[in-house]
Amino acid sequence: MRARGIVIRDFPWVPGTAEELIRAAAAVNVSNVHVNPPRWIGQDHPPGELRAIGAALAEAGLTITVDLGAVNPAYWPSDDPSDRDGTQARIRLLREAALLGVESVHVRVGSPESRDDPAVDWEAQKAAATRALAALGPTATELEIAVVLKTHEEMASAEAMTIADGAGEHVRLGYSAVNLLAVLEDPVVAARRLAHRVHTVFLDDAAMVFTAEGMARRLRPIGEGIVDWPAVLAVLPAEAPLIFDLHRAELTVPLYRKGWIAARPTATVADILRIAASATPNTPSTALDERRRTGLALLPALASIAPGIASNTHRRAQQ
Amino acid sequence: MRLGSDALKLPDSGDHSPLCQLERARSENLAGLFFRHLLHVSATLDAGELRAVRQRADELGMYLEAGLGRVNPYNIPESPEMRDLGAGDTVLGYRRVLEAAAGIGVTELWAETATFKPYRGRLAYDRFRTDVTWAEQLAATVRFLTILAPIARDLGIHINLETHEEITSFELVRIVEAVGPDVVGVTFDTGNVLQRLEHPTWAARRLAPYVRQTHIKDYDLVRLPDGLDCQLRPNGQGVVDLAEIIPILHGANPDLNLSLEVRPFGGAGGNGIEGTIPGATISLYDPEWLAGHPDLTTGELAAFLEMLQRYEDRVAAGEVASYEEYRASVWDEPAAWQYVRSSCDYVRECAAGAGIALEEPGERRAS
Numbered sequence: 001m002r003a004r005g006i007v008i009r010d011f012p013w014v015p016g017t018a019e020e021l022i023r024a025a026a027a028v029n030v031s032n033v034h035v036n037p038p039r040w041i042g043q044d045h046p047p048g049e050l051r052a053i054g055a056a057l058a059e060a061g062l063t064i065t066v067d068l069g070a071v072n073p074a075y076w077p078s079d080d081p082s083d084r085d086g087t088q089a090r091i092r093l094l095r096e097a098a099l100l101g102v103e104s105v106h107v108r109v110g111s112p113e114s115r116d117d118p119a120v121d122w123e124a125q126k127a128a129a130t131r132a133l134a135a136l137g138p139t140a141t142e143l144e145i146a147v148v149l150k151t152h153e154e155m156a157s158a159e160a161m162t163i164a165d166g167a168g169e170h171v172r173l174g175y176s177a178v179n180l181l182a183v184l185e186d187p188v189v190a191a192r193r194l195a196h197r198v199h200t201v202f203l204d205d206a207a208m209v210f211t212a213e214g215m216a217r218r219l220r221p222i223g224e225g226i227v228d229w230p231a232v233l234a235v236l237p238a239e240a241p242l243i244f245d246l247h248r249a250e251l252t253v254p255l256y257r258k259g260w261i262a263a264r265p266t267a268t269v270a271d272i273l274r275i276a277a278s279a280t281p282n283t284p285s286t287a288l289d290e291r292r293r294t295g296l297a298l299l300p301a302l303a304s305i306a307p308g309i310a311s312n313t314h315r316r317a318q319q
Numbered sequence: 320m321r322l323g324s325d326a327l328k329l330p331d332s333g334d335h336s337p338l339c340q341l342e343r344a345r346s347e348n349l350a351g352l353f354f355r356h357l358l359h360v361s362a363t364l365d366a367g368e369l370r371a372v373r374q375r376a377d378e379l380g381m382y383l384e385a386g387l388g389r390v391n392p393y394n395i396p397e398s399p400e401m402r403d404l405g406a407g408d409t410v411l412g413y414r415r416v417l418e419a420a421a422g423i424g425v426t427e428l429w430a431e432t433a434t435f436k437p438y439r440g441r442l443a444y445d446r447f448r449t450d451v452t453w454a455e456q457l458a459a460t461v462r463f464l465t466i467l468a469p470i471a472r473d474l475g476i477h478i479n480l481e482t483h484e485e486i487t488s489f490e491l492v493r494i495v496e497a498v499g500p501d502v503v504g505v506t507f508d509t510g511n512v513l514q515r516l517e518h519p520t521w522a523a524r525r526l527a528p529y530v531r532q533t534h535i536k537d538y539d540l541v542r543l544p545d546g547l548d549c550q551l552r553p554n555g556q557g558v559v560d561l562a563e564i565i566p567i568l569h570g571a572n573p574d575l576n577l578s579l580e581v582r583p584f585g586g587a588g589g590n591g592i593e594g595t596i597p598g599a600t601i602s603l604y605d606p607e608w609l610a611g612h613p614d615l616t617t618g619e620l621a622a623f624l625e626m627l628q629r630y631e632d633r634v635a636a637g638e639v640a641s642y643e644e645y646r647a648s649v650w651d652e653p654a655a656w657q658y659v660r661s662s663c664d665y666v667r668e669c670a671a672g673a674g675i676a677l678e679e680p681g682e683r684r685a686s
Contacts, residue, residue: 210628214621256625261617269615270606276624277604 003063003241004303005032007202010246010292018053022060028296034106034243036067050099058101065148065200065243066097071107074128075114085128087135094136098143104199105145106174107133108152109163112182112251115154116263126163133167140170148199150174153182153251157190158266164197172199175236177227178206181217182251183264186271191232198236202245203229203295203302208275209282214255215275219247219285221294222302226278233305242303244295250285320569321382321678322666323351324579325534327359330655333586337361337372341379347659350680351382353532353578355429357416358400360385364419373423380681382576384532386429387416387478390467392459393451394433414470421474427531428471429506430478432460433485440545440602444485444514446611453611457490464498472502479532481506487515488522489614495529504531507568508580509559510538513549514601516615518622523564527571534580535561535666540627541642546599546608547627550646551582553658555665556639558630565666566673577677579662584655 006028008014008021015021025033057064070076073085083089097105109129115122133147140147147170151160157180164171175198177187191198205225207218222229233242254260261267326332326340335343337360344352354360361368376383389398395409396402405411420428433445433456441447445456464478471478480491482505495503507530512522523530537557539550554561568575602608609615633639640648648654670677 210624212628212632214625255621256628261621264617267617269612269617269620270609272617272620273603273609 002239002303003032004030004299005034005063005065005241005243006030006296007034007036007243007245009036010244012289012292018056021064022057022062025062026060030244030299031061032063032065032241032243034065034067034245036106045096047096047099050096054099054101064100064102065104065106065241066093066100066102067106068093069107070110071129071132072110072114072125073132074125075110075117075120085132085135087132090132090136091139094139094143094145098145102145104148104172106148106150106200108150108155110152110154112154116260122263126159130163130166133163133171137168137170146170146172146199148172148174150202151176151179151190151194153179153249155179156183156264156266157185157193161194161197173197174200174202175232175240176202176204176245177229177232178204178217178219178225178247181206181208181226181275182253184215184253184255184267184272184275186274187227188231188235189271189274191235195235195237198240200243201233201236201240202243203299204245204247204291205229205295206247206285207280208253208278210276210279211252211282213252213257214260215253215279216282217247217249217251217253218280218283219250219291221286221291222298223294224286226275229302230305233302234307236307238307242299244299246288246291246295248288320565320573320575320577320670320675321350321680322577322579322663322670323349323353323382324581324659325355326352327355328579328581328583329659330581330652331585337368338375341372341375341381345379345381345680347656348663348680349381349579350678350682351376351384351576351578353384353386353429353534353576355386356388357385357420357425357428358388361419364404364415366419366422369419369423373425383423383425384427384429384576384578385420385425387413387420388430389432389434390430390460390463390478390480391432391445391456392463393448393456394445395463397434410466413467417467417470417474417476421476426474426476427504428476428478429532430480431483432456432480433483435484439598440600441605441608441611443600446485447607453485457494461494461497464494464503468498468502472499477502477504477531479504479506481532481534482508482512482522482526484511484514487612487614488512488517488525492525492529500529505529506532506534508534508536509561509564510534510536510549510551510557510580513538513540513558516601516603516612516620516623518619518626519559520563520567521619521622523567527567530568530572530575533568533575533577535577535662536580537561537662539639539642539645540601540630542627543599546603546605547601548599548642549601550642552639552645553581553665554579554662555668556661558626560626561666562669562672565669565675569670569673569675577666579659579666581659581662582650582655584650584652584658 078086401412537559
């Protein structure tokens with residue numbers, strides 16, 4: 001059985017201490033918590049304290065994964081003049097994460113706004129991100145921590161793959177279906193494309209609706225949106241943790257904005273039409289509580305889907 | 320530019336002789352007629368009948384265009400009259416039509432690659448025939464046009480393939496360039512391209528250098544579970560932006576004739592099957608349909624969907640009738656003529672808005 005997790009913000013109540021975290025995870029029957037934003041690291045915790053927290057989590061059979069935020073030094077350079085691309089800060093975070101027993105840290109590159117900001121070319125943003133991610137290679141390898149690049153809202157699957165390939169083997173991918181919808185990708189097609197490099201799967205569901213600007217994402221309980229999760233999980237790695245991740249943003253996909261689709265050369269007619277075929281009337285997103293209830297109830301069944309391929313991303317599992 | 324009409328689709332056209340059709344068109348202030356086939360002017364290619372129509376068109380100051388019919392050998396048997404004209408020799412039959420047209424100074428001849436069939440979904444289009452591929456049909460069409468080319472070239476005729484329901488503008492450009500733009504051109508139907516998921520304005524830009532005849536028309540589009548359906552509408556009441564298209568066409572060919580193609584009524588010709596087949600006519604969600612459209616781009620798809628959205632906004636605002644409202648509306652002879660008149664008015668308005676002065680009937684006496 002693969003690991004099942006939840007993003008910390010998506011508990012019915014957000015835990016603030018390690019003990020609360022352990023109790024909250026047990027209450028919803030998950031073995032992993034995805035910490036976003038980072039707690040316990042990135043602050044002034046002495047190593048001993050982090051080790052103690054890590055030991056308590058391990059004793060409870062709980063792992064945490066840590067979201068390190070954006071890696072995009074071309075668009076968001078570090079405030080530290082001696083570390084403009086943020087590499088030294090991230091290396092410190094990696095070492096602190098290791099003390100907590102973290103096996104993967106998670107990053108994104110940008111946002112829809114950064115991608116479409118003419119002030120900093122998107123290709124330059126991706127190139128700088130690739131270099132910054134590559135710079136984490138030696139430390140990540142030493143600590144046996146995977147650096148997981150999420151298919152974020154601005155990021156096409158092919159672009160995520162190119163960045164990972166360019167950055168090195170320590171960079172894996174976090175598959176987020178509802179974010180792929182925001183760049184008009186068919187989640188099943190993208191899953192096939194990314195499968196061999198996927199480390200973590202972020203579970204959520206959404207409907208797509210037509211709007212005056214193009215399309216928009218409306219969040220739905222798992223199983224009631226556009227994402228064919230059984231088909232997706234059938235092609236993704238068997239051991240990839242499933243992280244329950246309740247998105248909030250009803251993203252606009254400004255398909256009709258001049259230049260928007262031209263700036264997304266990996267988009268395809270087939271994917272757009274498959275999404276258009278499944279578009280629904282424009283009703284608001286489903287309430288968070290209902291999405292949480294449905295998703296947590298389905299999590300065990302989804303985790304039991306046995307895919308046909310194995311990943312090479314989970315190094316500790318191979319040892 | 321002059322504004323006339325396809326003769327076949329004008330109300331009750333089938334009940335009137337070609338000479339009478341000219342008179343009726345002139346009384347509607349139309350500047351010319353585009354007979355779909357020269358055989359509609361004279362079923363026997365009788366020289367006297369043909370000359371009489373030419374003479375009357377000239378007297379009325381109207382343009383005269385006609386057609387050659389099917390040029391795809393895989394469906395030419397659907398027009399057995401062409402082989403009959405050659406007493407069994409198909410090429411001779413086509414030669415006879417070409418020579419008869421040239422004999423009365425008709426040098427722009429419409430042609431088509433297939434015809435809509437009364438079946439559901441993609442199978443209504445010969446593009447998706449299961450006995451012969453579309454690529455084979457296109458190749459055969461090029462070969463046949465290459466046979467006709469020297470005949471047409473000697474006679475000063477252009478064979479103008481329509482942006483018919485089954486063919487894309489991309490494919491037409493390739494055919495024209497393969498056979499030669501000195502002898503093959505395009506009949507641009509402003510509405511049909513929708514059925515190939517092409518944006519009419521984008522198609523106009525692609526085709527403009529080769530457009531020599533037109534069908535000016537408009538369509539409503541409506542979303543259905545299995546795709547889109549389209550419904551003929553008077554110009555200006557559908558998705559087609561003639562205010563954008565007419566200047567594009569004028570820029571490439573200021574002498575182009577704009578011929579309406581209106582919703583058939585009564586004895587008018589045409590397949591008349593619109594709305595009779597359940598389900599979508601544009602099966603864009605069908606993977607096999609999509610696989611048959613390799614030239615589609617994401618940019619044009621986005622433009623198409625935006626065009627649809629803006630149209631739906633107009634429907635929602637009550638500016639134009641919905642698909643159901645229009646289908647339920649009265650369709651009688653006065654309505655059919657009102658369709659013609661409002662379509663003309665809209666074209667004139669678009670031309671005037673672009674600073675294009677359409678020639679009135681009678682302004683040009685010699686053809």
